[in-house]
Amino acid sequence: MLMQMRGKRVCVPRMPGCFILDLRRVIIRKSGDGLSSRELERYRRQLMLAGFTLEHQKMLKDSTVLVAGVGGVGGTAALYLAVAGIGKLDLVHAGRLTPSNMNRQILMRSSRIGESRVAQAKNAIEAINPDVAVEIHDERLTPVLADTLLSGADAALSGRPNFHERRVLNECCVRKEIPMVEGAMNAMEGYLFTVIPFKTPCLNCLYPEDNPEWEELGFPVLGAVSGVLGCLMALEAIKVLTGFGKPMTSRMLVFDLQGMDFRKLKISRDRDCPVCGHGRPEDSASPPGRPSLAK
């Protein structure tokens, strides 16, 4: 029945809410160029997405993402990049698993408390999707490590709970012109935006100063909240890597899950930003300013 309707958009009435299929993509998918039959079957349901093609899937397979942090945010993001079919993950996170990590760090196992977290993350991801290559770095993100890893990366995810490592990643991503997804949360609130170096605001444009009162492990976390943010960050990375969908660039998503309040704010580059303010001459930096409500 599907083959008889190739090239046409058809409505399948028995699906919930009248589901639309673009059958041209179904035909293309049959070629499987660059993807194994196992991969085609694994990703079959996402290849049904309108506008998400075999080419997008191959882009994911050919991509490397640096994930700074495998905790409640970064671990969730890494997991969803893995199940989506990312080619390679570089995971950076120092330290061993503690019981208080277990309310949110979904790649970890209680039986392995006291062991390296990135090692557990690698094991968990490889068990879920053996087609994903995972390299691990059980250390803090330093400028040297960031520079080395980003030399082979297509995008980076910022999921560390301290200003220093976030700024290291932001500076290095801007300098090497690699997109970075920035996400942070505190209690029931969070924010998300994507940095396209010299095109959209970087972290330093918006937050040029650290909060001296911030304690790295001193804020409340509910796993479902960090998980929501991690999923959103994975989605942003997929968009940036493939061109599928519209990422949060020059806009910031802020949310308060206490009342399920989601808002999008306009954000602007700071011409005087010491990280990205001296970009290329063709840059069209907007006047600096804190986030304002987007339309």
Ligand SMILES: [Zn+2]
């Ligand atoms: Zn900047």
